Amino acid sequence: MSIAFLAEQSFNALQLGLMLFLMAVGVTLAFGTMRLINLAHGSFFMLAAYFYAWVIAQTDSGIISFIGALAGLAVLAVLIERIIIRPLYLRDHLEQVLATFGLILVFNDLVMMVWGRDPVYVPLPDILSGHVMLGDIAYPAYRLVITAVAIIIGIAIWYLITRTRTGGLIRASADNRAVVQALGANVDRLGGAVFALVAVLAGIAGIMTAPLIAVTSGMGDSVLIQSLVVVIIGGLGSISGALVGALLVAFVDVFGRTYLPFLLGNTTGFALANMAIYLLMAATLVWRPFGIFGKPR
């Protein structure tokens, strides 16, 4: 266990944490602005990866594929919001859970119908396939770039929410939708825009993760649940909570998988490493039932 190894694992955890943040911030924003619990959030992660894999197979251009996949996803998100999600804003959470679960079933099967059951592999962009020397560790350039991109997007989200008029409206409608509407803002359109925005954020996470894992039907499910754990720990509706929760979950997950099998032997260690983030969640709930930055609702 050298310092270099430790540093490499820390970078991996940071990168995983930022991916989880891109997902979790969407869950938190959708709930914060529209009181919506959206299980289909993981489907956007998966769909973007499939779209990207498909466009890149046709055009061979990473940039075109990236923009094309996200544009397609945004259009799809707007349509879904208009047809299925909008009638659910004022309904209870059970109906939101069921309808968005229905969406997961539809999308998981749809991608298998269109692209087949076999995993789809997405190539790394050529210029990013090498390694970068950080001190004496050779770290994959691709992972470094997606970490940087995620940080830039994180700052952009922070700016949007705290420094712009749109962000003010988003925060205001989280506190009181009816008053924001009465003051003349189009809350429905705002909801649609936020829904498309969080879908695109999930899509970016999906596309950036795609070359690291195989693209398969249902790949969004496990990411969805991890980002729910992040939100439970950080506090629903809080953006800083999503960031802190994502990093906590990522570090516990990566280091749990690295060290627990060493400490406890392979069998117990692996079983416990699989469950580590949920035990972290349980511990947080004992301490703060509504998450670190959460308020009772």
Add this chain to the structure above:
Amino acid sequence: MSPSFLPLRIVIVCCVALAIAALAAFGDQTVLRFASRVAIMGLAAVAVDVVLGYAGLVSLGHAAFFGLGAYVTGALALLGYHEGLVVWPVAIGTATLAALIIGALALRTTGVYFIMITLAFAQMFYYGANAVPGLGGADGFRLPARSTLAGFSLDNPRTFFLLCAFVLIAVLLFARRASFASFGYSLQAARDDAVRSAASGIRNYWLRLAAFTISGAIAGLAGVLSANLTLYIAPSSVLSWHLSAELLVMVILGMAGTLYGAIVGAAIFLALVEIISHYTDFWAMYVGIAVIARVLLLRDGLLVTLRKLVTP
């Protein structure tokens, strides 16, 4: 329910008894297997309805209790313990204990938090089961034999179906009775207005915890029966969060808050899956479309809609 419904109820009870007897007498292997599955999933859906319909809590984690019941039964069978009078209480006890612990943590919150926390805890067992040595990991494992009950073999599909039907009816009667007792009314009072119920001396938290724990025990019992029916257990079949969501779908397909509605919903859901999967591998997509349609178009559930059509 008003007294005028009494004759209708007697007719329905007679029809159900006749249907069970006819199935047990004339059903072939496939029919009996499907009927047993309906009874088992109906039992699990009743468990979900106890917390959903009466406590007003959306649990997206009942697969954990169902799966624990199944896994403990399977693990004990691998160790050579087949006597149901020993194995089943242990399996149900494990599920009950898990429900008590998860409930104690999750019930400190409500609403969306409760949904997400129950889902996350169930997922913990899913990933745990994937890594437990000796139980086949993600591939699952086969049970060497079905449990016996006080020495009697349950291998005959007719015996097994009758047992499932008996268990389902016994649990249904028990839960209906509890729902019309002080327990059930206090639970509903806590659901409808937590502040007033607390003010009138009802301890909301403990009451909900009791309901959640009982519900976990029922789901565990369903898991025990399921392991005995299929004789095959894998995380993806008994611990998947899709199972938790499907149980919710069954409850709202029928009617939440009636208990028997959950059983009707389970029957409709399983029949739907059976029919669609006959024609296409992508049955889940059509189930998804049906669920979305149910939520958006048919706001009351099938039974209520039917009742509105029958009694204008």
